[in-house]
Amino acid sequence: MKELVYLSDVVTLELCEESCNGCGMCIKVCPHEVFELSGRKAHIVRRDYCMECGACALNCPQNSIKVNSGVGCAAGIINGILNNTEPSCGCSGSDSNCC
Amino acid sequence: MINKSYYNGSISVSDTTVPVVLDYLGYKDYLGAIMVRWGINRNNYRVNPGLYAVGKPNESSDVFVTANYKLTFDHVRKNLYGIDGWILVLDTKGVNVWCAAGKGTFSTNELVKRIRSVSLDKVVAHRRIILPQLGATGVAAHKVKEQTAFNVHYGPVRSSDIQKFVGNGYRADKEMRKVTFNLSDRVKLIPNDFMYGKYYLLGAMVILFLLSGLSGKGLSVADFSTNGLTAIVNVLFAYMSGIIMTPVLLPFIPARHFSIKGFYTGSMVYLILFVLDFTGDSLLENFSWFFIITAISSFLAMNFTGSSTYTSLSGVKKEMKFSLPLQIAFAALGVVLQVIGKLI
Ligand code: SF4
Ligand code: SF4
Numbered sequence: 001m002k003e004l005v006y007l008s009d010v011v012t013l014e015l016c017e018e019s020c021n022g023c024g025m026c027i028k029v030c031p032h033e034v035f036e037l038s039g040r041k042a043h044i045v046r047r048d049y050c051m052e053c054g055a056c057a058l059n060c061p062q063n064s065i066k067v068n069s070g071v072g073c074a075a076g077i078i079n080g081i082l083n084n085t086e087p088s089c090g091c092s093g094s095d096s097n098c099c
Numbered sequence: 100m101i102n103k104s105y106y107n108g109s110i111s112v113s114d115t116t117v118p119v120v121l122d123y124l125g126y127k128d129y130l131g132a133i134m135v136r137w138g139i140n141r142n143n144y145r146v147n148p149g150l151y152a153v154g155k156p157n158e159s160s161d162v163f164v165t166a167n168y169k170l171t172f173d174h175v176r177k178n179l180y181g182i183d184g185w186i187l188v189l190d191t192k193g194v195n196v197w198c199a200a201g202k203g204t205f206s207t208n209e210l211v212k213r214i215r216s217v218s219l220d221k222v223v224a225h226r227r228i229i230l231p232q233l234g235a236t237g238v239a240a241h242k243v244k245e246q247t248a249f250n251v252h253y254g255p256v257r258s259s260d261i262q263k264f265v266g267n268g269y270r271a272d273k274e275m276r277k278v279t280f281n282l283s284d285r286v287k288l289i290p291n292d293f294m295y296g297k298y299y300l301l302g303a304m305v306i307l308f309l310l311s312g313l314s315g316k317g318l319s320v321a322d323f324s325t326n327g328l329t330a331i332v333n334v335l336f337a338y339m340s341g342i343i344m345t346p347v348l349l350p351f352i353p354a355r356h357f358s359i360k361g362f363y364t365g366s367m368v369y370l371i372l373f374v375l376d377f378t379g380d381s382l383l384e385n386f387s388w389f390f391i392i393t394a395i396s397s398f399l400a401m402n403f404t405g406s407s408t409y410t411s412l413s414g415v416k417k418e419m420k421f422s423l424p425l426q427i428a429f430a431a432l433g434v435v436l437q438v439i440g441k442l443i
Contacts, residue, residue: 005355006414007411011411032409033277070412072414073412074357
């Protein structure tokens with residue numbers, strides 16, 4: 001089956017290849033194969049597949065990755081607007097993909 | 100009363116007692132899983148945080164870290180079938196790994212605290228802990244190492260791959276690392292979304308039922324009984340279009356925006372209802388129902404972004420900026436046309 005992809009050119013993911021040491025951690029934690037390692041550096045190869053989960057940025061020992069992370073959830077954004085807070089998701093439904 | 104049907108005695112290590120849990124599920128576990136998917140008793144579906152054992156683990160056995168949501172915990176112990184291992188349960192307030200990591204309860208701090216509180220360094224001789232990959236959103240492996248000397252190994256996304264992962268020398272291959280969103284994943288989410296939106300459903304039904312009794316002569320009981328039922332059916336179909344049809348057909352509906360997908364399914368549902376003669380006699384009434392049905396379907400489909408495994412916050416924000424005003428306009432227009440249609 002074809003792989004689902006969300007909107008193009010919206011994600012805030014940024015990688016500073018200069019400071020990257022090629023440890024490969026970002027590749028291990030990314031659930032959507034956004035990075036690839038070549039020439040001892042990580043590269044963003046599938047930007048539009050990024051869901052802004054933030055796992056790569058948090059686990060990069062070199063602080064080479066920046067992303068505005070959060071849960072992409074309409075109900076959460078509406079809650080945020082109504083209560084004047086950050087988007088917060090009830091997030092009760094996502095059992096299926098979790099260990 | 101807390102259900103403890105999954106305990107199987109205890110073992111003592113260093114100077115503490117560790118409960119042993121079964122590596123298979125009983126009927127009570129399955130029953131609980133069904134109930135929790137429908138939102139019944141959800142908040143009590145927790146396991147006490149701390150250390151557990153499956154089989155007969157010793158100081159060289161693996162340590163698997165998980166959340167204290169019972170469904171999650173059940174998945175892990177079931178998938179450790181036949182293995183001797185330790186399960187370290189973090190306090191995630193009864194929320195699964197993925198959501199808890201996003202919310203910051205499945206976190207570096209909680210993991211470090213839990214490793215210390217169970218004296219994990221005395222229980223095992225090695226310094227290797229296995230975390231579900233989706234926990235990486237909340238845990239920084241290099242910081243855990245700094246603070247506890249334990250090496251975090253990110254395991255597979257799905258706990259059903261745990262044994263393969265271990266057999267592979269603690270390496271997750273590409274397929275194990277990837278989050279999928281196939282039909283069975285999506286269908287499992289439907290009951291929960293159905294319950295989530297139930298107040299929208301009731302509200303819309305009540306409003307359109309009341310409108311159905313309206314006519315140039317004021318409210319009439321006769322109109323309620325003839326038009327009221329079709330109004331309720333139409334709203335129910337619009338609801339199912341957003342909550343069931345859109346998720347099930349997700350990959351096959353053109354457009355990337357969830358709200359547009361929901362608009363398409365809503366349009367299809369409108370056509371079906373039109374053929375069944377449920378959408379009124381006048382052109383005005385038909386337009387009104389088209390707007391109302393597509394607005395409801397589109398809004399609910401957009402809410403499914405929260406359950407999907409590939410939408411980004413930036414994307415959803417962008418989508419909503421464009422869709423939410425349209426949805427509100429469609430709904431308002433639908434109701435106004437409905438009123439005008441009744442009064443002329
Ligand atoms: S985790 Fe950071 S340092 Fe390691 S490969 Fe990725 S970007 Fe480079
Ligand atoms: S934010 Fe998440 S999905 Fe995006 S690149 Fe990083 S790990 Fe992958």
